[in-house]
Amino acid sequence: MPVVKLFLDRIERLVKRSFSRDELRELLFRLKAEAEFENGYIVVEINSDRPDLMISEGIARAIKGLLNIERGYPRYNYFNEDLVLRVEDVFSRPYIAMATIRNISSGEDFLIELIQFQEKLHSGIGRDRRKVAIGIHDLSKISRGECVYRYVSLDDKMIPLHLGTEMSIREVLLKTEQGIRYGSISLERDMHPAIICGEDIISLPPVVNSDLTRLEPRTKDLLIDVTGTDLDTVLSTLEILTTTIAENSSERKIGKILVEAAWGREYLPRAAIREEIFDIRYINEVIGENLSLDEIVDSLERARFDVEKISEELLKVLIPPYRIDILHKIDLVEDIVISYGLDKISAEHIEVTERGSLTKDTLLIRRIRDILTGLGFTEIMSFILSPEDLYDSVEYLNKVLVKNPVSKDFAVVRVSPILSIIYILSHMQNESKPVKIFEINDYVITDPMNYTGYRTKISVSIGVMNYEISFEDIHSVVYSLIKLLGFHPFTKKEILDPMWIIDAELLIPGRRGGLYINSINDKSMIGLLGEVKPDILEKLKIRYPIAVASIDLSKLSSFLESTS
């Protein structure tokens, strides 16, 4: 979740109130934000769907509502700027909108937060500048009249922000940090989109702004540009920026700029008001409680929505444009709940009428755990993700690889429970002997009959490690287990189910066998047992002989179902 660092005194100045730590923490909790306090700052974790809260102005706006200082839909003063933006065909990044915010009180702290705000929007809604990019300029440094958004040649020149010298666009893309990171996004062969006002390039979206329009602590008027690949997102982003930053000054003056493009000709931002009509019965159905109409209206207004009563049951809710998280009526219900106070809503008791049931596998597993511990085996829990070199060192033919593992030790999804048990025992060589362990855990096999091409199975794997090993050490155990589960076990040299053939290669021929239940055919083979080959032990640096068994629990379970 995104984290922002905000100045405590900025928030207090904007709300025109001071807060104790606990008070502020509570208020932020109600905005689903978690705060930590540092010297003069708060470090807040904010959900990615509330970018409007990622600057003190936005937080102050929301808090004023919760504290009843300002209610309802926030009002801004829109006017039309003289500026016109002519948009040409920029197919790699077609959409653009611009607006101004007038008479703000800037300052170092504001600028720091503004840049952070911009960054968070870039990485969140902007999808790392691919979908949307933002430029913020000092309006006083722009020659008025007309700005154009078009492609420029890579030979054209500009002065990138903070770098005093003029350079070609090509150089900007190749040599500056932003050029290297973001240059390829909208580059079109030998052209790149640019915003030109008067004679100068003021911005190269999504890469970098010009130094000519650099913001200063004494900047009074801002010009904002938003470019991107999706018109809706560009427009929403402009709304978020303008409405939120405008909260900085009591004038709240937002200048609309005329955009003339093939895809539209209008003054932006639209400042359009979104409406949702709903029945208070819907709200109360979801919550399960009967809030009165007045309570609902009050809660919505504190959450900065305007409400019009259409009837005793129907409400029209006006949603400010910066609330991009409101996708459906249900999102308003949550705001009502939070505004009203979650602590005022009590849990409703539900009757339990029937006992639930465990899966057949779970019941079988419980039995198996009882029997195996009774035979002196200790249960181990380990991982399904296994090291790739475990499989490579024994030249195991079948591997299910993870494309982006977090480490080499967790790079393969296990397909061989026998190999896993051997691996676990290799870490237990210093335990007193005999070491007797078992594990019941998932593994996967390839299964072309399944739509994913794989199937998850459960295995019971058993291992014995000792100074001396004989086949009986595992044979007796497995038979005891199978018989106590009510089945008749058989062991045969032939591996009739092809699923076990690769694993069988880990075991000494003549000292290994397939385990069958009740009859002997490819459908009744449920497992494999035997002594591990000494060269396998050597490869895995194991000094003691091991006998293992692995049983397909899913298959065993199906036998239980058919006999019951």
Place this chain on the structure above:
Amino acid sequence: MSLFSIQYLSEKEISLLKIMREIGRRVSVEELSLSYRDLLDRYKLDPNGIQAISELLKVKGLLNIYRIKRVILRTTEKGAQNIEGFPEERLIKYLSNTGSSAKIRDLIQIFGEDFVSIALGFAKRRGWIDIKEDTIYLVKKGSLDTHREILKKALYGVDKEEIKVDPDVINEMKRRGLLEELVKEEIILELTDRGYEIASSDLEKRIVTRLTSDLVSTGLWRNYVFKEYNIEAEPPEIYPGIKHFYRDFIEHIKEVMISLGFNEINDEIIIPELWNFDVLFQAQDHPAREIHDSLILDAKPAKLDIYKDLLYIIKEVHERGFDTGSRGWRYSFDFSKSARLILRSQTTAATIKYLYDHRDPPQRVFIIGKVFRRDVIDAKHLPEFHQMDGVIMERDMSLKKLMGVLTQISVALGLGKPIFKPGYFPFTEPSLEGYLKIGDLGYVEIFGSGLFRPEVLRMIGVKHNVGAWGFGVDRLAMAYFKLNDIRDLYTYSLNKLRVMYSASSKIIFG
């Protein structure tokens, strides 16, 4: 004496008892060592060890030990020389052979000055001579037989009490350096009656370590005495096979859930993103999808033709909301992303698929299973861990009812009533976070929950509200078992497993 004797006697102890019996009286340790060497050899007893053995026998009441202080007189080397003749005696003898007088200077020449001065002094004192100027005159012939006897007796030391003589004699000889007086501590051993009894029996042939079937069935056990065990010592360690403490914890949670009317389900771990994200209304390009970076399989995509209709609905819902009244995410849905195979990153993927296959109320299911995330491994994170997800579908499911179910579950798990706070999850609205009081950690955020969004319900075709919740079981287990490192849950150390097993025996749920 009872044959079920609790006394265990070593060979050496029995030997000493028998020796004492043969000697037949009380004897000092010193005497034993010096005068009874043959006896000690016969029984192969080292004289140096006698004292230790006697202490053992004393503890068992078979021997009495007395410590007596005695004064001993012993003849010194100088005294030993005097046994042939005291200096004054030799002087008198000389005088009586040479006319009863002699010149002092002649005597000195013959006997030496020291001898003459001692001899003259004592002879005069005893009144045996007279000294006139430089000549000695014999007066009386005397001898010191008494003195001599004492010196002889005291050659190897003698108890002062045994010398019955005028103390002046002894003092004189002490003064002359012929006798010395020492205090000695003697250790005297004496058999008790019991000790005598045992020494008289043939005991060492009749001590056995084990009661056998033969001894019992023949009745011969009566002839034997059983060795006493050191029951206070630690026995050899043995261990049974044990169940895994964490597995037991998970099974306990399952029991709680079924007692509240929930049915357990299970599902695959390799799934397409369709179930893990798309059907849960997580946009394919939404940063929320990075909340859990998932582990992608190096494999061919899933064949999703069986879900063709579902995919169509998903695309419509994601892009513009379809007929749900939602705005949707406003992006272009990519079917190939849906088909990409991953290891499931949340167990909600299993519950949502279950609801897709079971759309009518009531439904109450839960799953506890492994999930996989691309988390850097540290004390709190592993790429593979257990998660629990539950869903409840009823005709009139509501937020309050969801809070009710969660309260029921928390209380049944012994964790008390939860504190609810607003939360955020991409697929639920409203969402709640549940905080539970864990031991002395205070209130910890444990579970996330909410009602599935209308978009989600539309995609899976369910027409009633569904409450859902989930939590990381590993984290809860760590808090429960007071473990600081998640890796301790998956240890390969048998000792640690046993320690945790016994720790879990003490933890009472509730």
